[in-house]
Amino acid sequence: MTTDVIEQDSHDEHHVEHKMTGIKRWLYTTNHKDIGTLYLWFSFIMFLTGGAMAMVIRAELFQPGLQLVEPDFFNQLTTVHGLIMVFGAIMPAFTGFANWMIPMMIGAPDMALPRMNNWSFWILPFAFIILLSTFFMDSGAPNFGWTFYAPLSTTYSNGSTAFFVFAIHIMGISSIMGAINIVVTIMNMRAPGMTYMKMPLFVWTFFITAYLLIAVMPVLAGLVTMLLTDTYFGTSFFNAAGGGDPVMFQHIFWFFGHPEVYIMILPAFGIVSTTIPTFSRKRLFGYSSMVYATSSIALLSFIVWAHHMFTTGMPLFGELFFMYCTMLIAVPTGVKVFNWVATMWRGSLSFETPMLFSIAFVILFTIGGFSGLMLAMTPVDFQYHDTYFVVAHFHYVLVTGSLFSIYAGAYYWLPKWTGHMYNDTLSKWHFWCSLISVNLLFFPMHFLGLAGMPRRIPDYALQFADFNKWVSIGGFAFGLSQLIFLVVVIKCIRGGEKAAAKPWEGAVGLEWTVASPAPYHTFSTPPSQKDIDNIEPQGIK
């Protein structure tokens, strides 16, 4: 079943072209697997860069008083840390997964628009070169927080705002092209017989995520354009003196920003919806309800944006509307969590590293979801707003949520990518060190926030000292633990136990019908109907 597909590939005359060697292979490539690899490595490098900034932040906050860095530089670090982690680490990592896996999962020869795919990727390193270069300018890097609220980013910004704006512009171009490619690939490139409701849930979540990207990245582009003209060309969109309103900035930003946070979590849902059935040896519980829940979350994400702005003095109707809509999101999200748990229920579970990360994801992401519900309540949000409680909340959903799912997915598909099994012992060290340290890092932040410690400050009152010490220790431990992952990946690329075409007993999906490592070109001719029938319904029958 496996080998004949591959042999056909090599005999297909359209694909006799050989891959180039050296740097040109990576610069000129149109191969979805090469581009996926580029995205993944780029995101990991950015993750370490943003992580290094977080370590400086935590070192400064280790004890009260100013130790290491100037407050202005501290602000630059928090700003660029956020921007890098959102736009440089999490989003490209997911795009990397999409590139690698979607064509293989739907039985397509490649992404629909392979050259544009290359362009989408290579814009990113340049965008981040521009963003990071601001650290070496006289003015310093952007220092207004990753949300770049006006007037901090207009009237009171330092001289590097223009670079920030144009870097965001080209990142947006990259994201939009990448998203269009994903949508077109899924709509147009599915193998015959691969209907929408047979697609792996992983493909569904990326499909919906790509729609969100196409809808909101242009809004971000419009917003940074207004920011640019306000800062440099005398317009007053966000300035009351000219008839504008700084709060309007927040409205437009969060109209982009709230779908954006789902852009960073929906693909995570897709990954764990793949790994949990595999290691539970059961089909995914409630596949179609998962599809509808994901779609509902995506739709709702457009009408909840102002829950980030409860304290800005909105009219009461707005406060109530956005509170109720936000709490409504708990329903489809709850459907998902219950479905994952129900998938594991009475399953024949085994605890390989991808499964460990997936289970940790379900539990810890749910904690992040619960703190999100607390934040969604308007009256109590007045207490939590802009405190470390918020920092704890979004790090639970982004680190133990998105990032843990990325690790789950990476360990799950590493055998397919490299042809080798990863080092099991080291990977478990990575998991347990990460799990313990990440909770030491982020859990006490809840208490700090409830006690009133504001976010984005380089110094704090004495009563916060003890918790901050433990948070910093957790932060260093978590940062160092990620180096284990780097070692695991490098070892796995260089060698290790040979991986079978399907190394996981319970795995289903077309990607497991090709050899490990996956041949350079897969599915130049469509997979057989039998293979497609085998993947439905999502799991072992």
Next chain:
Amino acid sequence: MTNKAYESYYVPSQSHWPIMGAVALFMIAFGAGNFVTDLANEESGYGGYLLLAGIALVIYMLVGWFSDVINESLTGKYSHQMDNSFRQGMSWFIFSEVMFFAAFFGALLYLRVFSVPWLGGAGNNVATGAVLWPDFIATWPLIKTPDGTTTTAMGWFGLPLINTVLLLTSSVTAHFAHNALIKNNRSALKKWLGLTILLGLAFISFQILEYAHGYSEEMRLFLDSGVYGNTFYLLTGFHGMHVTLGCIMLIIMWCRVLKGHFTPDNHFAFQAASWYWHFVDVVWLILFVFVYIL
């Protein structure tokens, strides 16, 4: 195992155009960043040159890339499925453009419905009006801002109305050109497409005239004349840029028609340009209503 009806999907081999495009965008972004920063500091630097070089490179890249695509299409490498990919890709690109304009229309709506009336004391903002801006009267168009900048509103009669008629007509002629292409009536195609381009160019010229009028001493409607001038120039300006881009697309299509490209059942590029043209037309209609008339 092989599906008999299966047409193989063309996956291009390596291409050097995308990386060139990435470098070009880097030059544009970094050049523009330097240019704007130098402008603000009243210094002169290399930013403008880098920006122009980047634009030149992106044009060179697009010409080369599209030539490759056209050659692949003419040599019959593309299947029906490939055509679908292009069509869907273009549709979603236009959707992303719609969302870009939505950001600015959203801002316009917010300013008109909330921010300006609130500054004048509407809603629960009596104190804001009375304490911060006691002399401010909320009106739209906002011809006097809270800090006292005055300007004049651009009426809808005259140039804007003529432009509306021009652009609407050009959408119709573009449709006639498409019909002629489907009926394989090449001379009518050339005529209608040429007329569409002329109407588009006339629109752009009148838009420039309108801007000159706005910036005259008589009107004093500047980009920085409060939120009315802001939204007026950014909305019409971005629309004008899109019309210019659409016009360039149509001119390229016209040249390709002269070279004998496109057949009644294979003319994706023409269709894409015409979709884009209809899109800028619709944006203009919304703009005409919300920026000029109401």
